[in-house]
Amino acid sequence: MAIGGKKKEIYLAAARLFRDKGYQASSMRQLAKEVNLEPSSLYSHISNKQELLAQICLGEAEMYVNKMKSIMSECDDVLEILRQISYFHVETALDDPISATVFSDEWKHLEEPNLGRFRNLRKEYESKIRYIIARGTEEGRLIDTDSMVLFQTFLSSFKWIYLWNKPGREVDKEALQRDITHVILRGLKK
Amino acid sequence: MAIGGKKKEIYLAAARLFRDKGYQASSMRQLAKEVNLEPSSLYSHISNKQELLAQICLGEAEMYVNKMKSIMSECDDVLEILRQISYFHVETALDDPISATVFSDEWKHLEEPNLGRFRNLRKEYESKIRYIIARGTEEGRLIDTDSMVLFQTFLSSFKWIYLWNKPGREVDKEALQRDITHVILRGLKK
DNA sequence: GTCTATAACTTGATAGAC
DNA sequence: GTCTATCAAGTTATAGAC
Numbered sequence: 511m512a513i514g515g516k517k518k519e520i521y522l523a524a525a526r527l528f529r530d531k532g533y534q535a536s537s538m539r540q541l542a543k544e545v546n547l548e549p550s551s552l553y554s555h556i557s558n559k560q561e562l563l564a565q566i567c568l569g570e571a572e573m574y575v576n577k578m579k580s581i582m583s584e585c586d587d588v589l590e591i592l593r594q595i596s597y598f599h600v601e602t603a604l605d606d607p608i609s610a611t612v613f614s615d616e617w618k619h620l621e622e623p624n625l626g627r628f629r630n631l632r633k634e635y636e637s638k639i640r641y642i643i644a645r646g647t648e649e650g651r652l653i654d655t656d657s658m659v660l661f662q663t664f665l666s667s668f669k670w671i672y673l674w675n676k677p678g679r680e681v682d683k684e685a686l687q688r689d690i691t692h693v694i695l696r697g698l699k700k
Numbered sequence: 701m702a703i704g705g706k707k708k709e710i711y712l713a714a715a716r717l718f719r720d721k722g723y724q725a726s727s728m729r730q731l732a733k734e735v736n737l738e739p740s741s742l743y744s745h746i747s748n749k750q751e752l753l754a755q756i757c758l759g760e761a762e763m764y765v766n767k768m769k770s771i772m773s774e775c776d777d778v779l780e781i782l783r784q785i786s787y788f789h790v791e792t793a794l795d796d797p798i799s800a801t802v803f804s805d806e807w808k809h810l811e812e813p814n815l816g817r818f819r820n821l822r823k824e825y826e827s828k829i830r831y832i833i834a835r836g837t838e839e840g841r842l843i844d845t846d847s848m849v850l851f852q853t854f855l856s857s858f859k860w861i862y863l864w865n866k867p868g869r870e871v872d873k874e875a876l877q878r879d880i881t882h883v884i885l886r887g888l889k890k
Numbered sequence: 891g892t893c894t895a896t897a898a899c900t901t902g903a904t905a906g907a908c
Numbered sequence: 909g910t911c912t913a914t915c916a917a918g919t920t921a922t923a924g925a926c
Contacts (some may be wrong), residue, residue: 520841530726534725535724537918538920538921541918550892550923553920553922554891555922619725637702666860667856668856671852689845692845693849693888697884697887708909728901729900729901738912739902739903740905740912741910742911743903744909748902748903748904787914821921
């Protein structure tokens with residue numbers, strides 16, 4: 511680990527710990543052990559435990575919002591937008607499954623004002639997807655089923671990848687992107 | 701609450717607490733308050749906190765396994781079996797969203813030997829579904845995409861219902877069963 | 891920046907009176 | 909079966925020496 515990289519090392523270890531045991535069951539003592547420090551020394555690098563969770567969750571949330579903006583500014587075709595979102599979800603779940611898991615499963619332990627910020631970012635992201643799906647049905651590109659069902663089914667289809675992506679596993683990213691997107695869009699397309 | 705129903709009352713309150721705050725963040729003191737007892741009095745009805753989680757998670761897991769056996773013994777058509785599984789998932793998520801959430805999100809806080817039992821039940825359930833999906837592709841009823849992708853996408857498609865099903869919401873169960881099943885099977889069917 | 895020591899508090903669970 | 913009182917262990921975080 512490079513000099514000055516201790517803070518990053520702490521964040522990475524915290525994310526791994528939160529994923530494996532959950533936020534509440536992860537102690538600062540344990541975290542300290544993982545980065546070879548005494549517990550009190552952690553506080554020279556971070557201000558408290560909550561900050562660790564907030565950084566991870568809000569960082570991921572901002573990444574999704576930014577990606578969504580980027581996709582929508584570059585592309586106008588509903589199916590192509592959904593395809594790009596799908597590819598991005600698979601990619602993030604494979605490239606950083608630890609952060610993806612903490613983001614998905616531990617955000618509820620955020621405290622205010624981080625919780626409010628997180629919910630706003632998620633709402634921003636989700637409302638864009640809702641809009642795309644509603645437009646898709648209007649344009650006759652997606653099936654005419656309840657738009658909430660389409661939206662929720664679409665998003666939940668990615669919720670297994672980060673859990674399934676265990677360290678030892680060999681994954682063909684491009685094949686997985688292609689297959690998952692194929693199955694999902696097959697269900698939604700008219 | 702009926703006489704003798706205190707134990708059941710405790711379990712219901714515990715499930716609600718585990719869902720809302722997570723297992724680790726739920727304290728026996730809080731649970732005691734919810735059922736109008738002093739913390740120590742809880743131990744006249746249950747032996748410890750872990751037992752509460754185990755009962756909820758293993759109870760749900762057994763229910764799914766039993767239902768799966770029942771479906772497979774009564775029906776031989778792959779698409780009809782998948783339809784019935786889908787309907788059952790939607791039904792349980794709507795009828796008892798609290799247990800469904802604890803089962804899905806808190807099982808990782810089970811300790812041995814409960815954790816092993818839970819994993820075995822889940823494995824039994826999932827291997828039956830894997831088998832059905834593999835058979836579906838062999839028979840030419842389902843698309844020829846990677847069977848693991850089909851399996852995971854199928855199961856994860858139900859993972860939003862119990863979270864979305866907030867108390868105040870009005871839900872048309874039959875419409876939801878029909879719509880969700882329609883979208884999912886559309887994606888899998890040849 | 892890291893350490894030792896410790897404050898201030900919460901946790902699950904038990905003992906024993908009633 | 910419920911209570912009061914309490915224990916032993918664990919929690920986050922801080923103070924101050926080096």
